[in-house]
Structures are given as C-alpha cells and as structure tokens.
Amino acid sequence: MPMDQVRTRFAPSPTGYMHVGNLRTALYAYLMAKHQDGTFILRIEDTDQERYVDGAVDVIYNTLRETGLLWDEGPDIGGPVGPYVQSERMGMFKQYAEQLVAEGKAYYCFCTEERLEALHAEQRAQGEMTHYDGCCRDLPQEEVRRRLEAGEPYVIRQKIPRTGVTGFDDLVYGHIEVNNSEMDDQILIKTDGMPTYNFANVVDDHLMGITHVIRGSEYLSSTPKYNLLYQAFGWPIPEYIHCPPVMKDAQHKLSKRNGDASYQDLVAKGYLTEAVLNYICLLGWSPKGEYSEQELFTLEELVRIWEPSGISKSPAIFDPLKLRAINAEYIRRLPAEEFLRRAEPWIDAAVHTPIDKQLLCANLQPRCEVLGEIGEQLDFFDQMPDYELTLYANKKQKTTPETALEALTALVPVLEDPALDFGSRDAVFEACRAKAEELGKKNGWMLYPLGVALSGKQRTPGGGADLACMMGREKTLERVRQAIAKLSA
Numbered sequence: 001m002p003m004d005q006v007r008t009r010f011a012p013s014p015t016g017y018m019h020v021g022n023l024r025t026a027l028y029a030y031l032m033a034k035h036q037d038g039t040f041i042l043r044i045e046d047t048d049q050e051r052y053v054d055g056a057v058d059v060i061y062n063t064l065r066e067t068g069l070l071w072d073e074g075p076d077i078g079g080p081v082g083p084y085v086q087s088e089r090m091g092m093f094k095q096y097a098e099q100l101v102a103e104g105k106a107y108y109c110f111c112t113e114e115r116l117e118a119l120h121a122e123q124r125a126q127g128e129m130t131h132y133d134g135c136c137r138d139l140p141q142e143e144v145r146r147r148l149e150a151g152e153p154y155v156i157r158q159k160i161p162r163t164g165v166t167g168f169d170d171l172v173y174g175h176i177e178v179n180n181s182e183m184d185d186q187i188l189i190k191t192d193g194m195p196t197y198n199f200a201n202v203v204d205d206h207l208m209g210i211t212h213v214i215r216g217s218e219y220l221s222s223t224p225k226y227n228l229l230y231q232a233f234g235w236p237i238p239e240y241i242h243c244p245p246v247m248k249d250a251q252h253k254l255s256k257r258n259g260d261a262s263y264q265d266l267v268a269k270g271y272l273t274e275a276v277l278n279y280i281c282l283l284g285w286s287p288k289g290e291y292s293e294q295e296l297f298t299l300e301e302l303v304r305i306w307e308p309s310g311i312s313k314s315p316a317i318f319d320p321l322k323l324r325a326i327n328a329e330y331i332r333r334l335p336a337e338e339f340l341r342r343a344e345p346w347i348d349a350a351v352h353t354p355i356d357k358q359l360l361c362a363n364l365q366p367r368c369e370v371l372g373e374i375g376e377q378l379d380f381f382d383q384m385p386d387y388e389l390t391l392y393a394n395k396k397q398k399t400t401p402e403t404a405l406e407a408l409t410a411l412v413p414v415l416e417d418p419a420l421d422f423g424s425r426d427a428v429f430e431a432c433r434a435k436a437e438e439l440g441k442k443n444g445w446m447l448y449p450l451g452v453a454l455s456g457k458q459r460t461p462g463g464g465a466d467l468a469c470m471m472g473r474e475k476t477l478e479r480v481r482q483a484i485a486k487l488s489a
Contacts, residue, residue, distance in 0.1 A: 006038030007211050010064075010071070011201070013045045014056035017262035018063040020254065020318065021216060021246045024280045028243065029214045030069045031281075031306040041208060042074035045086045045201070047194060063263050067277045068299050081208045086200055093195035096203050096233070097156045097188045105232040106188060108144055108154045109136040131184045132157070156189040158199075158229065166224040170240045172311045173217070178224040186225055198222060202229045205238065214241045241308050244284045247315045254318055266323075270346065270372025274298070275327040284316035296329060328369035339365045343374055350375035352382055356470045359425055363462035380455040381471070384479060387456035389487065397444035404449035405487040408480050410435055411450060415468070415477055422473045429465035453483035 008029040012022055033040040042064065046052060064071065073079025083089055100106035109132075120130040137159065148154070160183045167177035188199040195203070205213060220242050230237045248254050254261040266276050278297055287294060291305050331339065340361045347357060360378075368374060379385070392404035399407070414420065414431050421427045429447075436446035450464030451457075454476060460467060468476040 005211070006033055006036040007041065007209050008033040008038065008214060009041040009043050009205070009208065009210050010069075011043040011045050011204075012060050013048055013051065014053060014060060015048070015051045016053045016056055016059070017264050018059055019261055020263060020266075020276075020280055020283070023063065023067070023263050023277075024246065024283055025214060025216065025243060026064060026069050027067070027277065027281055027302075028241070028285070028308075028311070029212075031302055032212050032214060032241070032308060033072075034303045035306040038211075039072045040069070041079070041084070041210070042071035043084050043086065043204065043208070044075055045197070047086050047090075047197070047200060059264070066267075066273050067263075086204065089200075089204065090194065092207075093200055093203055094156075094189055094193055097195070097199065100158070100188070100232055101156060103232075104159070106156050106158050107137055107139070108148065109157045109185075109187075110147055110152050110154050111135055112153075134185060137185065153191045155187045155191055157185040157187055158225070158232070160185050160225070160228060166228055168223055168227050168237070168240060170220070170223075170242050171308050172242050172244075172313060173220065176220065176223070178221075180224075183225060183228075198225060199229070202226050206230070206233070206235045210238055212239045212241060214243065217242045217244055241311065243311055244313060244315045246283050247317050249317060250315075268372070270370045270374070271323065271327050272330050272342070272371070275323070275330040278330070279323045279326050283318065284312050284314075285310045286312070295326065324369050331368050331371075332366060334365070336362065336365070343368070343371060346371050346374040347378065350378040350381075353475070354472065355381055356423075356472075359466060360461060360470050363466050367461060377461050380457060380460075384482070385456040387452070391452050391456070391458060392449055392487070394444075394448055397448040398442070399445055399448050401487055403445065404452070405484065407436075407441075407446045407449045408453055408484050408487070410439060411446065412477070412480060412484075415473065415480065420473075422469050422476075425466055425469045428468050429463075432465055449483075450480070454479050 010026040010029045012018075012026075030040050032038070042060075044057060044060070046057075061076070071077070073081070073084065075082075075084040078084075097106060101108065111132075115135075116132070119133060123130050136157075161180045164180050165177045166180055166183075167175060169175050186198060187196050189195055223240060223242075227237055246254055263276060267273060277299065278295075281297070281302055282295065286292065287297075287305055288307055288310055291297075297305075334342070336358075340357060343361055343364060344357065347355075347360065364374060364377070389401045392399055392401045411432065414435050417431070420431055432446050432450065433443050436443050439446075447464040451460055451467055454460075454464065454467040454471065462470065471479075
C-alpha cells in the first residue's frame with residue numbers, strides 16, 4: 001500500500017455505547033484524511049470476546065452515519081485491504097509473529113500462569129513493578145523444539161532490546177523517548193493462538209497502509225513498543241497524533257452514570273447531532289488564525305480548516321453549559337420547518353390534545369436550548385395544573401387577582417365573537433389589544449392574566465394570544481371561564 005496518500009483509520013472495539021472520546025477520535029481521523037483528500041477507514045476490532053456487546057457494531061455504524069463521518073473503506077463496503085473486521089483476519093497474525101521468532105526478534109515463552117503469578121507476587125513484595133523476567137528469552141533451540149513437539153502451551157513474546165532508547169515524534173506531545181530497559185517483553189500471540197491487541201493493531205495498520213495514527217494519549221506509553229515492532233519488520237512508521245483525555249473535571253473522567261459520556265445519551269436528551277459533533281471537535285482542539293474566535297463550524301468547514309497542530313496537550317474538560325449554549329445556537333439557526341420536524345416527536349410525547357404545532361414551534365424555537373426539555377414546558381396543554389391566585393400578581397404588568405378577574409371577564413365576549421379568527425395569532429392579539437385600549441389599560445394588563453388562565457404558569461412558550469391560538473377557541477373559553485370562577489370564589 002503506497003504511503004504517499006494520507007490514510008487514517010477509526011478502529012473501535014464493539015463494547016457498547018459510543019463514548020464522546022471515541023467519537024472525537026473518529027472525527028479527528030476523518031478530518032485528517034479529508035483535509036488531505038485522503039482515505040478514512042473503519043476497522044472493527046472485535047477480538048476481545050469477553051467485552052463484546054451484541055448490537056455494539058450497529059451502534060458504531062449508526063453513530064458515524066448520523067454524524068456524517070462516512071468511511072471510504074470498511075466492513076460493509078469493502079476495499080482493497082480487507083477484511084475490515086479483525087476477527088476475520090486471524091490467520092495472518094501468528095504467521096507474522098513466527099517470522100519474528102525465526103529472525104531472533106521474538107521467542108516462545110512456556111512460563112505457566114502459576115509461575116508468572118508467583119514471580120509478580122515476589123516483585124510486588126520487593127516494591128518492584130511487575131514485569132517478565134526473561135526466563136524463556138534465551139532457551140536453546142533444541143529445548144524449544146522439544147517443548148513444542150511435546151505440546152506445551154506457549155505464548156510468543158517480543159524480544160525487546162535491553163539497552164538503548166526507543167523514541168518517537170508525536171504531532172501533539174513532541175519527541176518522546178523511553179529506555180528499552182523499562183519495557184517488558186510484550187506478548188504478541190496468546191496461548192490460544194490469538195494475537196494481543198497491540199500486535200494485531202500494528203500488523204493491521206501496516207497492511208492497511210495507515211499513514212497517521214490518531215488515538216488517545218493513554219497509548220503514549222505503548223507507542224515505543226509499537227515502533228520496535230515496526231522496526232523489527234522493517235516497516236515504515238506512521239505519524240502519531242495522541243489526543244488528551246476528555247474529563248468531567250480536573251480529577252474525574254466522564255461517567256456513563258451521569259448521562260454525558262456517550263453520543264447516544266446526548267442525542268436522547270435532545271441535543272442536535274451537528275451541535276454535539278461541533279462541541280466534541282472543540283474538546284482539546286482550537287482553530288487557528290482568522291477562525292480562532294469562531295465556535296460554530298459545519299463538518300465541511302472543519303474539513304477545510306483542520307490542522308492537527310490545534311490539538312492541546314492538556315486534558316479537555318467536558319462543559320455541559322458550553323455544549324448547551326452551542327446547541328441552543330444551532331436550534332436558533334434551524335429553518336422553521338426543520339425545527340418543527342425535529343421538535344415534533346418531543347411535542348407529541350407531551351401533548352395529546354389538538355394544538356397548532358407551527359405556532360407553538362415559532363414560540364418555542366427562540367426559547368429552546370435542548371429538545372428534550374420541550375415536554376416539561378407543555379404539560380399544561382393536556383391538563384390544567386392547580387395554581388395559586390397569587391400567580392396573577394405581576395408588578396411589571398400592574399396586575400393583581402382583582403384586576404385579572406376584570407380583564408378576563410372583559411375578554412370573554414371578545415373571544416366568543418365568531419368573527420374572531422383563532423387561526424391568526426395577529427388577529428387574536430389585536431382583538432385583545434383593542435379591548436385593553438378601550439378600558440384604558442396596557443396590553444400586559446389584559447394578556448398576562450390570559451396566559452395564566454390558559455396555563456397556570458408564569459412562564460410559557462408564548463404569550464396569552466399565542467396560547468389561545470394554539471389551543472383554539474373552545475379550550476380557550478373553557479379555561480378562561482374556569483379562571484373567572486376560581487377568581488370569583
């Protein structure tokens with residue numbers, strides 16, 4: 001596979017929901033490829049069967065499709081370097097490991113679990129970090145052959161150099177070096193013949209021609225071992241881009257329990273996909289130059305301006321208030337018909353009586369920050385809540401329960417007039433305004449009590465005239481008369 005074209009991959013394990021950190025990695029890998037007119041690859045790493053979750057692969061597919069992070073090669077669409085599911089590539093890994101054994105760069109290890117447990121216990125007792133002691137590293141060839149022929153269980157370990165240093169350059173963290181003596185002889189092939197994650201990852205990345213590896217900073221410590229594998233095979237080493245972790249605060253990682261850790265959680269709460277993606281991109285990355293003060297970006301804009309140099313070394317703090325602000329701005333920018341389409345499921349879940357949805361949405365949209373909070377604003381449509389008469393008292397509108405009774409009583413014949421078109425908010429508002437003027441009062445003196453009478457709330461998605469039109473004449477008159485009775489009691 002030629003290395004002159006940028007090729008990135010997103011290689012998730014199907015272990016459940018899509019964490020925002022995973023989605024950010026996918027986004028950065030996508031941007032890196034598309035900014036350079038390269039190739040974005042999806043590879044499913046499903047060899048850890050103990051953590052495998054049914055349906056998780058579909059979660060990965062659906063999340064990437066919903067966010068627009070469409071892959072050029074992958075399990076479902078194929079490509080020149082497939083298969084793109086790791087469990088379907090098992091036959092090749094042992095072959096590559098045995099190649100390293102033949103070249104003296106790896107070895108068969110016959111140590112039992114019991115021996116390793118005892119070794120590690122002794123090391124811990126002496127205050128040492130647990131590590132493999134190299135017991136099988138230099139076994140005579142004849143002994144190795146004899147034990148293999150006897151069918152003894154074994155693993156294949158990489159023969160890490162015991163002297164010198166292994167360094168690498170990271171586009172975020174710069175040059176990093178690790179003393180080889182500090183690295184363990186890592187296992188490449190397990191006793192069941194399956195490759196370890198680290199080994200399969202390197203082999204797959206090479207065979208798929210990956211030029212830029214983008215992943216979390218937790219893999220920084222493993223990267224020298226990866227590089228030693230690349231060097232052992234004589235393969236070109238990819239560019240590394242390690243991203244800082246996404247944190248709840250300075251000390252704590254995001255928690256699934258809090259409902260903020262996954263893309264699915266956020267969408268279920270009513271955050272817009274494009275807002276989530278925009279915010280996630282800014283978690284640990286900032287644009288440069290003329291875009292440095294800009295916060296809202298389409299995916300197409302991000303592709304155009306992407307620079308990995310904008311990634312910070314510092315942990316990114318997930319700020320729900322910032323996400324909320326960005327989401328609110330995205331909602332405000334939606335065309336009216338699109339907001340109605342997206343809000344309608346939330347409206348239908350909360351309101352089961354006839355309602356003018358278009359007028360409702362016209363009032364909701366400038367006030368809405370998260371779609372999932374729409375329902376709690378609409379509970380009064382189905383059933384009038386019990387409320388205190390003191391709610392009619394409003395200093396700004398100069399209203400009291402007594403003036404409210406006067407205003408609502410005056411409004412009844414206005415609302416009863418068959419010539420009044422409840423399909424026109426402006427017509428209803430003008431009729432209420434005219435009555436207030438006739439009485440020598442301000443608009444609020446008339447309309448504030450109407451809003452309370454129709455909702456039993458101080459704050460509503462729209463004023464009194466709006467609510468009347470949303471509900472229609474019959475329900476409006478019914479509630480106004482009930483309010484008059486309540487005020488007269």
